[in-house]
Amino acid sequence: MHPSIALTTTIARSNEIITAEADDEIVMMSLEQGEYFGLGAIGSRIWALLEQPMTVAALCDRLITLYAVDVETCQRDTLDFLQELYAAEIITLVDRPVP
Amino acid sequence: MRDYTAYGLQIASELPLPELLPSAAAAPDVHIRYGAVPAELDNPVGQGVIYQARPGQLLLTLTGIANFLVSEGNAITIEPASESREEDIRLFLLGSSFGALLHQRGVLPLHGSAIETQYGAVVFVAHSGVGKSTLAAAFHQRGYRVLSDDICVITMDTGKPVAHPSFPRLHLWEDVLDRLDQALPRLLVRAKLEKYGVPLEAQFAVQSSPLYAVYELAVDTTPCVTVQPLAYMEKFEALINHTYRGQFVRGLGLRQRHFAQAATVANPVKMSRVTRPQKLFLLQELVQAVESDFEVAAMENVTCG
Numbered sequence: 235m236h237p238s239i240a241l242t243t244t245i246a247r248s249n250e251i252i253t254a255e256a257d258d259e260i261v262m263m264s265l266e267q268g269e270y271f272g273l274g275a276i277g278s279r280i281w282a283l284l285e286q287p288m289t290v291a292a293l294c295d296r297l298i299t300l301y302a303v304d305v306e307t308c309q310r311d312t313l314d315f316l317q318e319l320y321a322a323e324i325i326t327l328v329d330r331p332v333p
Numbered sequence: 334m335r336d337y338t339a340y341g342l343q344i345a346s347e348l349p350l351p352e353l354l355p356s357a358a359a360a361p362d363v364h365i366r367y368g369a370v371p372a373e374l375d376n377p378v379g380q381g382v383i384y385q386a387r388p389g390q391l392l393l394t395l396t397g398i399a400n401f402l403v404s405e406g407n408a409i410t411i412e413p414a415s416e417s418r419e420e421d422i423r424l425f426l427l428g429s430s431f432g433a434l435l436h437q438r439g440v441l442p443l444h445g446s447a448i449e450t451q452y453g454a455v456v457f458v459a460h461s462g463v464g465k466s467t468l469a470a471a472f473h474q475r476g477y478r479v480l481s482d483d484i485c486v487i488t489m490d491t492g493k494p495v496a497h498p499s500f501p502r503l504h505l506w507e508d509v510l511d512r513l514d515q516a517l518p519r520l521l522v523r524a525k526l527e528k529y530g531v532p533l534e535a536q537f538a539v540q541s542s543p544l545y546a547v548y549e550l551a552v553d554t555t556p557c558v559t560v561q562p563l564a565y566m567e568k569f570e571a572l573i574n575h576t577y578r579g580q581f582v583r584g585l586g587l588r589q590r591h592f593a594q595a596a597t598v599a600n601p602v603k604m605s606r607v608t609r610p611q612k613l614f615l616l617q618e619l620v621q622a623v624e625s626d627f628e629v630a631a632m633e634n635v636t637c638g
Contacts, residue, residue, distance in 0.1 A: 252589055254596030256565045261599075263592045268583055270573060270592075272566035 239290060239316050241309060244328035246287035251324055253281070264323055271322055276301070277315065287328045290316060336361065340431060340486045341440075341497030341541060348411060350423060353500045354539060363407055363434065365426070370400040370412040379584020384429075386584025391433035398422060401430045406437030427500070432484065432578030436585055441487040441594040442577040445547070447480035447496055448472045449538040453545030454496035455627055456485050458575035463550045464609075464619075471620045478538040484577045487544060487598055494544035494598045546603040546627050549575065553608045558622040561606045568599040571606075 239245065253262045258275040273281055283296055294308045301308070319325045334345045336358045343358035344350070346365035374392050377385035385392045393401040395414075398421045402410040409430050413422055435442040445458035446469030459465040469482050481499035488495050549563070549571045563571065572595040573579065582591045605626060609619050 252592060254569075254593065256596070256600040259565045261566060261569045261592075261596050263588065265589070268588050270570070272569070274566075 239313055239320060239327065241291040241294075241313070242289055244287050244289050245284065245293075245316060245320075245325050246328050247281070247284050248324055248326050262324060266323070269322070271324060280312070280315070284325065334364075338539075339427070339498070339500045340435060340442075340484065341488065342438075348419065348422065348426070350427070352423065352427065363409065365409045365411065368410040368412065370402040370410050372400070377584060378586060379581070381580060384433075384581065384584075386433070386581055388586035389437065391437075391581055391585060393425065393429055393433070395421075395425055398425060401425065403430050403433040403437065406434055406439075409434060428483070429578055433581050433585070435484075435486055436578065436581055436587055436591070439587070439590050439594070441489075441572070441591075441598055443485045443487055443547075443572070444483070444575050444577040445485050446482040447485040448477040449480055449542050450477065450545065450627060452627060454480055454485070454542035455545055455623075456487075456496060456547045457550055457623075458547060458571065459550035463552055464616075465550055467616065468550065468619060468623070471616055472624075475620065475624075480538045480542065487594075489594070489597055494602055495541050496544045497541045498538050544598070544602055546605070547571070548623055548626075549604065549606045551606055551608045552611050555608050555610055557610065558618045559608045560622055560626045561608070563604040563606055565599055567606075568602065568604040569595055571604060572599055 248264075250265045251262050252265060253260050255278070258278055260273045260278045260281055262271045262273070263269065264271075279300065280293065280297070283293055290309070290312060294305065294312050297303070297312065298305055298308050303311075316325065320327070334347060335349060336356045337344045337346060337350050337353035338356035338358070339353045342362040343356055343360065344353065344363045344365065345358065345361035347367050348365055371392065372394075374385040374387055374390055376387060378387045380386065383394050385394075389405050391403045393403070395401075397414050398417050399411050399413040404410070409426065411422060411426065432442055443456060443458055445456045446465045447454050447456040448469060457465045457468050466482050469479055473479050479501075480496055484499050486497040486499070488497065547568075573591075576582070576591065576595070579591075582588055607619065607623055
């Protein structure tokens with residue numbers, strides 16, 4: 235089982251991923267597994283925001299300024315989405331205290 | 334040595350290759366020679382039933398036909414088996430061996446047929462048995478020139494995708510290696526090798542063309558032929574899935590390069606999925622649907638009844 239991601243968890247892009255972008259979509263490949271992934275418009279925005287590691291809460295703070303969504307819905311959906319990305323080893327959990 | 338051109342390359346070969354167009358190349362890109370080929374590669378990174386691969390080298394081992402060593406994107410060494418036939422050797426040289434070589438050169442070989450239109454090259458990709466060669470043959474009958482019927486090489490030299498001709502022959506044989514890789518009995522495969530191509534004569538395109546559109550052919554329970562445009566991710570996925578000898582990529586250490594090629598080509602090219610009914614092969618409807626699709630600028634039309 236993967237450890238679950240909480241709002242206070244700091245997440246970062248994996249270094250083991252290469253990406254290519256077009257329009258508002260991104261395709262990715264994990265270097266280790268050679269598996270392909272695709273992110274749609276909102277997923278691509280999240281990937282862009284994750285250029286700097288941040289907590290899930292901070293990420294949602296950014297997302298609610300970009301999309302018409304309330305905080306609770308955003309946090310719930312984002313946690314689900316990030317859990318998927320983590321299972322696919324597209325993101326990593328940063329093992330240090332959040333400043 | 335004789336000089337030929339195919340797949341956008343100048344080829345010098347000790348083995349006569351009557352399928353290919355002759356060329357007066359001063360500086361060949363590829364040399365094909367007879368010689369000793371090792372039985373195994375040292376430290377292969379990837380392997381299948383009939384191949385071993387590592388960065389820069391791919392060894393193809395075909396019992397009763399030949400062993401082929403494909404090196405660095407510029408050389409193929411052939412060690413024929415005793416009593417092998419040149420036609421069988423050419424089949425695997427021009428198919429799988431060149432597939433490996435094209436990957437080594439960092440281009441994108443698509444497993445598909447292609448025709449030349451006034452808008453540019455139109456490529457048809459499909460899994461075996463769906464009818465890509467049949468469709469190319471139907472367009473050929475309608476007067477279109479054929480670029481390729483099995484492998485269409487895409488390059489991005491100029492920042493725009495370009496499709497390169499393979500050679501002037503419509504193959505009517507099955508996709509042999511896919512079957513071999515599933516370790517089917519060899520006798521069955523030998524029997525399949527008896528089918529050979531028919532020459533295309535003057536209706537073959539000798540020049541490369543800008544890539545205009547790619548159609549992915551599919552079969553479904555639909556009652557009629559439908560044409561559905563693909564979004565970027567679906568385009569990327571189709572290019573990956575229909576890469577010729579994509580199983581060689583990992584062992585050759587070229588996954589990143591292949592990913593980048595597919596991601597780059599997917600961006601500008603128009604791609605659609607053409608679905609035909611399972612029961613009837615409505616060839617005329619299929620040809621008309623595809624033709625009217627690439628003749629209109631917008632690709633959202635659906636042809637039905």
